[in-house]
Amino acid sequence: MMKPTIKTAFAAFVTAAAVSAVVLGTAPAQAAGNVATPAVQDWSFKGLFGTFDRASAQRGYKVYKEVCSACHSLNLIKFRNLQDLGFSEAQVKALAAEYEIQDGPNDDGEMFTRKRTPSDPLPAPFANEKAAAAANNGKAPPDLSLITKARAQGGDSVIKVSLKHPGGFTLGADYVYALLTGYGEPPAGVEVPDGGNYNKYFPGGVIAMASPLAADAVEFSDGTKATVAQMAHDVTMFLSWAAEPELEARKRLGVKVMLFLLVLTGMLFALKRKIWSDIH
Amino acid sequence: MQNGVVKWIEHRMPIFSFIDHSVGSGYPAPKNLSYWWNFGSLAGLALIIMIVSGIVLAMHYTPHTTLAFNSVERIMRDVNGGWLIRYLHMNGGSFFFFAVFIHIFRGLYFGSYKYPRELLWIIGVLILLAMMATAFMGYVLPWGQMSYWGATVITNLFSAVPWVGDSIVTLLWGGFVVDNPTLNRFFSLHYLMPFVILGLVIVHIWALHTFGSNNPTGVDVKGPQDTIPFHPYFTIKDLYGMGVFLLIFCFFVFFAPNYFGEADNYIPANPLATPPHIVPEWYFLPFYAILRAFTNDFVLYWPISWLMTAKLAGVIAMFGSVILLALVPWLDTSKVRSARFRPVYKWFFWIFVLDWLVLGLVGAHPPEGAWVLIGQISTAYYFAHLLVILPILGVIERPLALPESISASVTQPAE
Numbered sequence: 001m002m003k004p005t006i007k008t009a010f011a012a013f014v015t016a017a018a019v020s021a022v023v024l025g026t027a028p029a030q031a032a033g034n035v036a037t038p039a040v041q042d043w044s045f046k047g048l049f050g051t052f053d054r055a056s057a058q059r060g061y062k063v064y065k066e067v068c069s070a071c072h073s074l075n076l077i078k079f080r081n082l083q084d085l086g087f088s089e090a091q092v093k094a095l096a097a098e099y100e101i102q103d104g105p106n107d108d109g110e111m112f113t114r115k116r117t118p119s120d121p122l123p124a125p126f127a128n129e130k131a132a133a134a135a136n137n138g139k140a141p142p143d144l145s146l147i148t149k150a151r152a153q154g155g156d157s158v159i160k161v162s163l164k165h166p167g168g169f170t171l172g173a174d175y176v177y178a179l180l181t182g183y184g185e186p187p188a189g190v191e192v193p194d195g196g197n198y199n200k201y202f203p204g205g206v207i208a209m210a211s212p213l214a215a216d217a218v219e220f221s222d223g224t225k226a227t228v229a230q231m232a233h234d235v236t237m238f239l240s241w242a243a244e245p246e247l248e249a250r251k252r253l254g255v256k257v258m259l260f261l262l263v264l265t266g267m268l269f270a271l272k273r274k275i276w277s278d279i280h
Numbered sequence: 281m282q283n284g285v286v287k288w289i290e291h292r293m294p295i296f297s298f299i300d301h302s303v304g305s306g307y308p309a310p311k312n313l314s315y316w317w318n319f320g321s322l323a324g325l326a327l328i329i330m331i332v333s334g335i336v337l338a339m340h341y342t343p344h345t346t347l348a349f350n351s352v353e354r355i356m357r358d359v360n361g362g363w364l365i366r367y368l369h370m371n372g373g374s375f376f377f378f379a380v381f382i383h384i385f386r387g388l389y390f391g392s393y394k395y396p397r398e399l400l401w402i403i404g405v406l407i408l409l410a411m412m413a414t415a416f417m418g419y420v421l422p423w424g425q426m427s428y429w430g431a432t433v434i435t436n437l438f439s440a441v442p443w444v445g446d447s448i449v450t451l452l453w454g455g456f457v458v459d460n461p462t463l464n465r466f467f468s469l470h471y472l473m474p475f476v477i478l479g480l481v482i483v484h485i486w487a488l489h490t491f492g493s494n495n496p497t498g499v500d501v502k503g504p505q506d507t508i509p510f511h512p513y514f515t516i517k518d519l520y521g522m523g524v525f526l527l528i529f530c531f532f533v534f535f536a537p538n539y540f541g542e543a544d545n546y547i548p549a550n551p552l553a554t555p556p557h558i559v560p561e562w563y564f565l566p567f568y569a570i571l572r573a574f575t576n577d578f579v580l581y582w583p584i585s586w587l588m589t590a591k592l593a594g595v596i597a598m599f600g601s602v603i604l605l606a607l608v609p610w611l612d613t614s615k616v617r618s619a620r621f622r623p624v625y626k627w628f629f630w631i632f633v634l635d636w637l638v639l640g641l642v643g644a645h646p647p648e649g650a651w652v653l654i655g656q657i658s659t660a661y662y663f664a665h666l667l668v669i670l671p672i673l674g675v676i677e678r679p680l681a682l683p684e685s686i687s688a689s690v691t692q693p694a695e
Contacts, residue, residue, distance in 0.1 A: 048535060076353050142547075146353070149538065150546035172543065203556070243546075246356065246363040253364070254534025261530060265523030272520045275512050279311055 036200040038152070038178030041233075043171075045240060048255060051248050052241045054086040059220050060238025061085065063231045066218045068144065071136065071209075073124035076145035077242050080118035084245055085238075092118050099123045137195055139208060148172035148236070148243040173240045175201065180232035183211035300511075302489060308507035309514050310495035312686050316390075317493065318521035319383040325522050326376035327481065331474050333369040334418075341421065343467035345460045348423035349548040367537040373415055374540040375529050377563035380408060388608070389629050391617030392494040398609040400487035405606040407480045412564070412602070414473040417466040419561060424545030429558045431458050431466070437571070440592035457551070497689045498617025499682055506686035557646055565643030566636050571598040572647050573659035580660055597659070604666050611666055613674030621680040625673055632665045 044053040061082065064074065079096035083089065096116040101123070104111035116123070126132035132140035152175035178201040186198035186205070196206040213228045220226055241247070290296050300306040340359050342351035355362035384404070387393055393401035420431045435452045439445040454461025492501060501507055508514075532539055540562055544555050560568050574581050574594030581593050588596075604611075619626040635658050642655035683689030 076350070076357065081357075146546040150543050153543055250363060250367075250534055250537070254530065257530050257534060258527065261523060261527045265520065265527055268516065268520040268523045272516045275516050279508060279513065 035203055035205070036178070036182065038174040038201055040171075041174050041177055043173055043237070043240065045237075045244075045247055048251060050251060052085070053237055055222060056234045056237040057085045057241050058087070058238075059222070059224060059231075060234035060236070062218055062220065063213075063235040064144070064238055067212055067231075068235065069122070069125060071125055071132075071141040072144045073126070073132075074122045074144050074242060075124060076121075076143075078119060078121050079116065081242075081245060083118075085241065089118070096120060137208060141209070144239055144242065146243045148176055148240045150243075151175045172243070173236050176239060177232050177236045179207075180213055180236070181229055302485070303515065304511045305509040307489065307492075307510040308501070308504070309493055309510045310501055310506060310686055311508040311513075312495050312497065312689070313493060313514070313517075314496050315517075315521065316382070316386040316496075318518060319379045319386060321518040322521060322525045323376060323379040323383055324481065325525065326372055326379055327474070327477060329368060329372045330376060331478070333365050333372060334471070334474065336365050337369055338471060341467075343421065343463050345423060345463055345549070348421060348463060352422045364533070367533045371529065371532050371537060371540060373418065374532075374561070374563065375525070376411065377415070379525070380411065381563070384408070384605070385633060387494075388632070389619045390494055390496060391498050391612070391614075391619070393609045394498075394612070394617050395609070396491050397487070397494060400484060401609055402606045403480055403484045403487060405602065407477055407484060408605075409602060410473055410477045410480060412567075414470060414477065415561065415563065417470040417473070420463065420466045421470065422545060423463065423549045425547045425549055425553075425555050426542045426545040426558070428458060428549035428551065429555055430560055431462065433558050434560075435462075437591075437595045437598075440589060440595050442588070442592070494617060495686060496618060496620065497683055497686055498621070499684075499686055499689065502685040502687075559644060562640065562644075565641075566639035567598050567601060567643070569639040569643035569655050570601050570659045570662065571595065572643075573597070573655045575652070575656075578656050578659075580656075580663070597663075601662060604663070608666065608670065611670045613671050614677065614679070615674075616679040616682065621682055622673075622677060623680060624677045628665065628669055628673065632662075635661045635665065 043050070044056070045051060064072075079092050082092050082095065087095065096118050099116045099120075099122075100113045101116050101120055102111055103114050106112055126135060126140070129140045149172055151172045153171065179199060182199045182201040183197060184200065186192050190198060190205055192198050192206055196208060197210050198205055199207045213231050215228055216226050217231065218226050224230060244250075286296055297306065337355065340351065340355045340362065342348060352366065355366050357363075359365075387401065387404070416430075416434060420427045435449055435458065438448040438452060441448055450456065452462070452465075453459070454465055492507075495501075542559060542561075559565075571594045574590045574597055576585070576590050578590070580597075581590050584593055614622060614625065616622055619629050638654065638658045639662065642651050642658060645651045647655065
């Protein structure tokens, strides 16, 4: 039995909830006017049971290593983390040993260089941010460790994906993929200054980074054809992992926690009904 | 009280009867409390989640401008279970405010602030203020772009205070810009404030237990037939509510942990690059909208424009919008507590809720175009509701007949 007062209250509450959903949905409004909206991609790490596609992420590491790492650091990733992607311990050791790092001081008080080990971070292309800026027209290329969480509307989110972006939500991964494949000729009326490149997904349309991917820029050892779209997909997969390496563990634990809470809440509800059964 | 040890302790310090009279069978509660009354215990649960997860985070966090951002990422990546603790804390803040906002609106709907619960209500407003200060300082700690620029914008507000404004800002900053001393003092205060909140919560519950809970009819408890013991009836009801609350909370923690956050805060703080939009967390948006509504062409500002700058007026209005809530027991002149028996107020209540949500919407958008006007209208309405509608409505409204008692209302519905 629903009393009219409760009904009106309920109707008002639903209205209020709808409005608040819009509030959240459009919260970080886009600044730039005519920026293209990145298309929704079907990432393997979406959804309640999503995981990273290991083969794709390994190819993505190769793209990062051979293309992106010329300018972009990945400071938060250590070689040992690459084992998450399915590289064996020996492979990771070998990958790390390809690079040197300065260590020390030793017992004689001197700095020395040695081969990198799995506990060392991936090498950065520039010695420091100033050097990176100096080599790139005064603005350092951003570190990519968190790029898919730090662009568009951030990291993977079940809700955003399931709603298919009605409030303008774009996953960081969709944005990164769109950006990598979004280069082209500027439309009439868009002035692209020297040192700039037109990209329809970049706020303002002009980005300092030149189109980084060209067909067959890398050679994949598994025989996958290195098209621009393929490389963009793989490197975005890799960077999504780099930004949220805990994602798989988080979702696995989340499913268990939700099941536990469902059972617990169900039992608490039954107990509540039982205890309250003598109250009118 | 059969146990000898219990008896021994009870004789020297009657803690067991104290607990029984607080949340046990010795505390009578109105038998008609609805699920809207669950949100107090839910807010309490959120506070405990925040304190426990926060203490663990503080063991791993480094409050230094060059290390803070990376220390948070180290928690996310290298500390065992660190991502869980951090996401619990991050989303716990949102859910704490969510519970508290519903708790406050419940109080407004059922007139829980009226005699003899005015002090209980005022303590509640103080808790809200303390929560806002805590949340603001906590958001600065990861030292991302929004942390830094949010801190810059909000601390700069105090510069609008006449004569001593600049000194206050310098004191808040511990220098002449937002920098390491700012981060250090915010960390220290962010650790302190939750315990201030905890103290206020204890006083809040003390005041509550003096007269007991209000109830959906707003009619006083007339005798034992109107009440049931808190335990087991409301302990189990609160526990069930906590189960539902945790289900929703954990869904966000595990499957959409950054839903309430800003992508920009995963970019390390950079004093040389201002983000295109500086947006506070969602729970501050309505207050942010009130702050920004005060521009030179805002009608509400004209009468005071000779006295102060629009910026100062906005700052006063923003803090005033919260502090005014403390005066609601006196602004509402109606003798009837529950909106169930106030046919006109009921509508104004829901318009007020809607107005508050619209303010949130305005706060999320850049102050351009129609949003400016919508923000000013909804700001004016916010204050009109509290300062004009509430006092007048209590005098002119004809309330419905009140039930004789809680029991009478349960056996014979009013409508």
